[in-house]
Amino acid sequence: MKAITMVGALLGATMMTTAAMAEVKAAGECSIGVAMYTLGAPYFAAQEVAARAAAEAAGCSVRTADGQNDMVKQIGDIEDMVAAGVNVLIVNPRDALGLVPAVDAATAQGVHVVAMDSMLDPSANFITNVSASNGENGKLVGEWLAKKTAGEPLKIALLSGTQGNVVGQARRMGVLSGLMDAELTNYGHANIEIVGQGWGNWSTEGGLAAMEDLLTAHPDINVVLGENDSMVIGAREALKAANRLDGVLLVAAADGQKEAYEMIKSGEYGATGLNDPAALARLAVEIGVKALNGEEQNLTKFTFTEPAVVTQENVDQYYKPDSMF
Structure with a gap:
């Protein structure tokens, strides 16, 4: 039933193009935590690198953690980040439901939480879930x-x-x-x-x-x-x-x-x-920093990047030889 609830929630999603992303700067003290559920694949490694770079470009301190594909460890990572004083949390969740209590606790502590890539159950208290459509x-x-x-x-x-x-x-x-x-x-x-x-x-x-x-x-x-x-x-x-x-x-x-x-x-x-891990990471950080700055964003629970099918006719628009992924 939860899966059905989540799929239904997607119908009211916000769509954003890659071109709409703009570098933002933190207006005050900014500390960003990036809690990845795994770094054991090139896709997730590229996402973590891009999130760190976007956070630093925004003028924020940043700490990241590898959940090692273990929900219990990822919950501990989130708790450690909150205890260390992060005020923005970007989380790629290992489990849609299992991370809900940790996310709710972070939000209750005043942390601005943005989910990224993997789906977080919409019952959780977070700003939005950034992913490909x-x-x-x-x-x-x-x-x-x-x-x-x-x-x-x-x-x-x-x-x-x-x-x-x-x-x-x-x-x-x-x-x-x-x-x-x-x-x-x-x-x-x-x-x-x-x-x-x-x-x-x-x-x-x-x-x-x-x-x-x-x-x-x-x-x-x-x-x-x-x-x-x-x-x-x-x-x-x-x-x-x-x-x-x-x-x-x-x-x-x-x-x-x-x-x-x-x-x-x-x-x-x-x-x-099309599912660019770096684009998702940059957008998630941008949303988190804007929330910290108090900027109105009018987002729904789910924010999707613009969809595309990549074929031989258009692959040159997307192929980056030096990409990590």
């Missing part, structure tokens, strides 16, 4: 997939992150709804089969292992759809090892990992949804 990104990816495959029968291997993850659910359902609607609109029918779902734990290694299992059971796969680029990149390695790359279209609902962009440029990878 997972559903809208997914819809655009689905529409692109329908156009690319032109009504041919699709046998899709679905690679999901972790069971019960609200972000993963929004991503896959966004792609599938966009795909189905575009198929019906353009061709009057939809010949789509999800032949199997594998759980890749958001990682390249997990995507490889899940794809190996799916290939064994379903050798006729012609589309691999992943909830992030890392798992699809791993799936590609499994396909390559099995001499099954030919005739398989690779797509991801989100992320925009540099390696995926490079393969999109060369035509080895179909498309991905």
Whole structure:
């Protein structure tokens, strides 16, 4: 029921373009804490670096913490930051519900809390949750997939992150709804089969292992759809090892990992949804500093960056060779 409540809350979200982000300066003493639930993947490492840089550019002192994918540790990290006197807290939550008491306690102490990237349950007392528009990104990816495959029968291997993850659910359902609607609109029918779902734990290694299992059971796969680029990149390695790359279209609902962009440029990878970790971090810090300054922002519980599907036609707009992610 909580997942349904959260998805419903997304309907009233604020949308912001990357161009709308502007560097802000703290009007007074500013101490920012950045509580990451993990730094164990390039995406999150890039996000932490960008958040630190944005905080320092705003004239704030900054401390960061790695929750090491452990909710109890992340709760402790938040408590330590509040005790140390941070007045802005940026949190990428390990668990949507599990972090609610820690966030509420921080807000009760006068800390301005902004959630970032991973979803925090809207029952918590925080300013807003900054993220990519997972559903809208997914819809655009689905529409692109329908156009690319032109009504041919699709046998899709679905690679999901972790069971019960609200972000993963929004991503896959966004792609599938966009795909189905575009198929019906353009061709009057939809010949789509999800032949199997594998759980890749958001990682390249997990995507490889899940794809190996799916290939064994379903050798006729012609589309691999992943909830992030890392798992699809791993799936590609499994396909390559099995001499099954030919005739398989690779797509991801989100992320925009540099390696995926490079393969999109060369035509080895179909498309991905835009999810820039640095842009999310900068926007989260900006919102937190503005709140500290007392500036009116008129935000809803969820603030989304502008969605986009990245393909061979537009990848040069987004590809940064020197990016960490």
